[in-house]
Amino acid sequence: xxxxxxxxxxxxxxxxxxxxxxxxxxxxxxxxxxxxxxxxxxxxxxxxxxxxxxxxxxxxxxxxxxxxxxxxxxxxxxxxxxxxxxxxxxxxxxxxxxxxxxxxxxxxxxxxxxxxxxxxxxxxxxxxxxxxxxxxxxxxxxxxxxxxxxxxxxxxxxxxxxxxxxxxxxxxxxxxxxxxxxxxxxxxxxxxxxxxxxxxxxxxxxxxxxxxxxxxxxxxxxxxxxxxxxxxxxxxxxxxxxxxxxxxxxxxxxxxxxxxxxxxxxxxxxxxxxxxxxxxxxxxxxxxxxxxxxxxxxxxxxxxxxxxxxxxxxxxxxxxxxxxxxxxxxxxxxxxxxxxxxxxxxxxxxxxxxxxxxxxxxxxxxxxxxxxxxxxxxxxxxxxxxxxxxxxxxxxxxxxxxxxxx
Amino acid sequence: xxxxxxxxxxxxxxxxxxxxxxxxxxxxxxxxxxxxxxxxxxxxxxxxxxxxxxxxxxxxxxxxxxxxxxxxxxxxxxxxxxxxxxxxxxxxxxxxxxxxxxxxxxxxxxxxxxxxxxxxxxxxx
Numbered sequence: 001x002x003x004x005x006x007x008x009x010x011x012x013x014x015x016x017x018x019x020x021x022x023x024x025x026x027x028x029x030x031x032x033x034x035x036x037x038x039x040x041x042x043x044x045x046x047x048x049x050x051x052x053x054x055x056x057x058x059x060x061x062x063x064x065x066x067x068x069x070x071x072x073x074x075x076x077x078x079x080x081x082x083x084x085x086x087x088x089x090x091x092x093x094x095x096x097x098x099x100x101x102x103x104x105x106x107x108x109x110x111x112x113x114x115x116x117x118x119x120x121x122x123x124x125x126x127x128x129x130x131x132x133x134x135x136x137x138x139x140x141x142x143x144x145x146x147x148x149x150x151x152x153x154x155x156x157x158x159x160x161x162x163x164x165x166x167x168x169x170x171x172x173x174x175x176x177x178x179x180x181x182x183x184x185x186x187x188x189x190x191x192x193x194x195x196x197x198x199x200x201x202x203x204x205x206x207x208x209x210x211x212x213x214x215x216x217x218x219x220x221x222x223x224x225x226x227x228x229x230x231x232x233x234x235x236x237x238x239x240x241x242x243x244x245x246x247x248x249x250x251x252x253x254x255x256x257x258x259x260x261x262x263x264x265x266x267x268x269x270x271x272x273x274x275x276x277x278x279x280x281x282x283x284x285x286x287x288x289x290x291x292x293x294x295x296x297x298x299x300x301x302x303x304x305x306x307x308x309x310x311x312x313x314x315x316x317x318x319x320x321x322x323x324x325x326x327x328x329x330x331x332x333x334x335x336x337x338x339x340x341x342x343x344x345x346x347x348x349x350x351x352x353x354x355x356x357x358x359x360x361x362x363x364x365x366x367x368x369x370x371x372x373x374x375x376x377x378x379x380x381x382x383x384x385x386x387x388x389x390x391x392x393x394x395x396x397x398x399x400x401x402x403x404x405x406x
Numbered sequence: 407x408x409x410x411x412x413x414x415x416x417x418x419x420x421x422x423x424x425x426x427x428x429x430x431x432x433x434x435x436x437x438x439x440x441x442x443x444x445x446x447x448x449x450x451x452x453x454x455x456x457x458x459x460x461x462x463x464x465x466x467x468x469x470x471x472x473x474x475x476x477x478x479x480x481x482x483x484x485x486x487x488x489x490x491x492x493x494x495x496x497x498x499x500x501x502x503x504x505x506x507x508x509x510x511x512x513x514x515x516x517x518x519x520x521x522x523x524x525x526x527x528x529x530x531x
Binding site for chain 2: 029032033036037039040041055056061062063064065066068069150170171172173176
């Protein structure tokens with residue numbers, strides 16, 4: 001049996017110096033984690049990154065010991081080596097009680113604040129959003145640059161749309177990368193792994209909404225194999241694009257798609273192996289996941305809603321005289337809230353929409369078994385269903401009809 | 407006595423009784439406060455032998471929590487490791503060996519005495 005040595009990875013003099021503790025134990029430990037994970041995967045060397053996006057920051061997800069681990073790094077005085085943004089936390093900072101069907105006690109708030117204090121001390125930009133790809137500090141990063149991002153939907157967007165290179169950095173890996181400014185040179189950092197080999201051909205792609213694209217994401221995640229991105233020739237708006245990528249990230253391990261007209265990079269169209277996906281598969285799954293009884297809550301904003309979404313939601317609400325006899329929640333980023341026009345905010349308010357920042361229903365302690373939620377997000381359907389919440393799919397364009405029917 | 411040679415991803419020495427789990431996901435399968443598995447067995451001070459690890463995003467923090475609560479296994483042996491578990495073991499200083507075939511790992515039973523010495527795994531010496 002061949003046993004690979006663990007000293008196989010090539011390290012620069014600078015990296016060896018950091019591993020030896022010359023820049024403190026925190027950097028040494030963080031680099032050791034990256035090197036060992038890289039070696040376990042067979043990476044030959046490390047790669048410098050220019051940006052990190054840290055996931056796994058909600059107290060609900062990482063608990064007391066996650067909080068303590070992050071604090072121990074911060075207490076060492078170490079600073080992040082690159083610009084770093086942060087995923088949503090468990091509640092809205094401006095109003096911790098704004099999420100319906102969620103209990104957030106003082107202890108929870110205190111623990112969550114401790115995590116934020118540690119991240120801030122290391123130099124994080126507390127953006128608290130899962131859509132860092134809309135922020136100017138991210139969109140200004142040059143195409144082809146290596147970054148290290150947690151949060152699967154953001155990873156897919158970075159690789160597919162922005163042309164940035166990142167693997168799915170799970171658990172504390174994005175934190176370690178932020179501390180060291182490095183990650184292992186592996187997977188989607190290598191050009192050859194970014195070239196598509198299989199094209200998924202839809203027999204009928206007319207008039208698909210974002211919930212249909214979410215279901216398409218589920219289907220492709222279940223059949224696509226290997227690291228190279230699936231290729232698709234689809235024409236979709238920003239909302240559908242985001243829901244499609246988020247669904248792919250939730251339902252499987254895919255970290256990049258090659259979409260004709262959106263993704264830049266090498267593709268040999270003649271060599272693509274073709275696989276058919278039939279519209280009737282999408283339609284029957286939509287039917288199965290459709291609304292069967294009045295939802296207690298309608299949810300948009302997973303991933304965080306952009307300005308476009310909020311405008312379309314407002315126009316649907318404006319088109320009906322009825323008010324929904326339940327709750328409507330939209331989660332988004334502080335940055336998006338700041339960019340909304342007064343008219344949109346006015347319409348949302350008058351229809352009782354709760355516009356919530358810094359968090360989302362998936363990372364907050366939201367819901368209970370049997371609660372009925374309708375959402376346009378396949379991703380939140382996937383995660384909220386695991387908590388016993390009864391989730392159905394509706395798209396934004398169906399909102400008016402749903403309000404009038406239920 | 408049987409000896410297997412694997413790869414020491416986190417180096418160290420450990421001695422204890424085996425607990426064999428076919429597939430393990432630290433998030434969901436293990437209570438970080440008590441070190442108890444979903445089936446009632448304890449990982450505390452044992453050598454965890456697992457054929458297939460399943461990745462779950464906060465698994466590294468669970469491994470770290472087990473160590474901080476003094477209920478962690480003394481070492482972990484797997485056929486192939488995955489990033490979440492490697493990261494958790496490095497952060498907690500728990501010796502980790504991979505690169506031993508599932509066929510070889512299947513000869514190890516609950517309660518066998520295991521010695522882990524770098525990449526070397528000795529069974530019932």
